[in-house]
Amino acid sequence: MNCTLFVRQYDILNNKWGDFMTKGIGNKRYTPEFKKIVVETMREEGLSYKETRLRFDIAGEDRVRNWERIYLEEGPEGLAVERRGRKITGRPRKLPQSTEEDLIAENQRLRAEVAYLKNLQALVLERERRQQKKRW
Known part of the structure; x- marks a missing residue:
């Protein structure tokens, strides 16, 4: 029989x-347990x-090569x-209500602190100006 190697x-x-070649290769999903059994059997039996x-x-x-690589790495x-598929991107997730309220409260507290420090700095500068006027 004069056939090619493929035949x-x-x-x-x-x-x-x-x-087996007439069957279409579908998008078959394999469970993680099945993948684990396949890789472990392959490695045990060589x-x-x-x-x-x-x-x-x-x-x-x-598929088997990828499963083995993942098994060894992770x-x-x-x-x-x-x-499979693209990673999900889009709008950032909304913060929970309590977290958002906490951030708003902290923001208000920090604004009050900045206003206090500005007033304090203005008072200190005013006092220094008065002392310099007294010296002259």
Whole structure:
């Protein structure tokens, strides 16, 4: 049989796993527990990424590799973080009412303190001017 390498690999996989190429690869979500089991099984049994992907019927070439990287960098808890899509941006969240009231009260207190210090400075300057006039 004079076939290319791809056709031979396809034939082997098709015989082993059935008609896998005709199925569309959907947006399948995997639970954090499943991801953890996949990575730990791969590491314990020394499986390659491809073997692991085929064994657990995982769509996508780099998923297992990414899961392993996250597992090693962040631990099993990192597999639970949702990383798809854009990060949420927009208006800043509103402060709770009590925090806003506290900030308003502090702002008023600081304004009163500034006014007091200005008056005190004016009185001190006035006293210094009087003393200088007495000296002359």
